[in-house]
Amino acid sequence: MSKQLTLEIAQKYLQVDTGDLESILRGDLATFTSIDDDAAQALAKHEGEFQFLYLKGLTSLSEAAAQALAKHEGWLCLDGLTSLSEAAAQALAKHEDAPGTVDALGIGLGSLILAGKIKRKVNRYRTRQLKRTDVF
Numbered sequence: 640m641s642k643q644l645t646l647e648i649a650q651k652y653l654q655v656d657t658g659d660l661e662s663i664l665r666g667d668l669a670t671f672t673s674i675d676d677d678a679a680q681a682l683a684k685h686e687g688e689f690q691f692l693y694l695k696g697l698t699s700l701s702e703a704a705a706q707a708l709a710k711h712e713g714w715l716c717l718d719g720l721t722s723l724s725e726a727a728a729q730a731l732a733k734h735e736d737a738p739g740t741v742d743a744l745g746i747g748l749g750s751l752i753l754a755g756k757i758k759r760k761v762n763r764y765r766t767r768q769l770k771r772t773d774v775f
Contacts, residue, residue, distance in 0.1 A: 644671035649678040669695040679704035683711040695719045705730035718754040732764030
């Protein structure tokens with residue numbers, strides 16, 4: 640059964656969420672299987688001590704939702720995704736690692752949490768972006 644994360648729900652979450660570890664672990668957003676594009680835009684601006692969006696229940700993302708979430712400046716858990724278009728994968732590949740998740744060599748430690756074939760799909764585009772931007 641599909642459970643839609645709407646803008647109204649996202650706004651309520653952002654009003655009461657303090658970004659603390661307890662609210663993250665409660666998984667208030669983890670039960671939703673799909674997300675409206677405007678809800679993704681609102682959540683991408685989420686701030687808090689942990690700046691962690693735990694959206695583990697989402698099974699797919701539109702290109703617009705992926706573009707919005709890629710702008711989130713923190714941890715982004717989407718490891719429930721089972722399908723993702725090429726355009727959405729390209730958009731998610733632009734997600735930058737959260738502060739403190741890059742080691743001394745500049746290697747990202749993975750603040751974008753994905754699983755299996757979806758992770759491989761997004762990483763193909765991340766690798767291409769690195770090759771284009773690296774200057775030695």
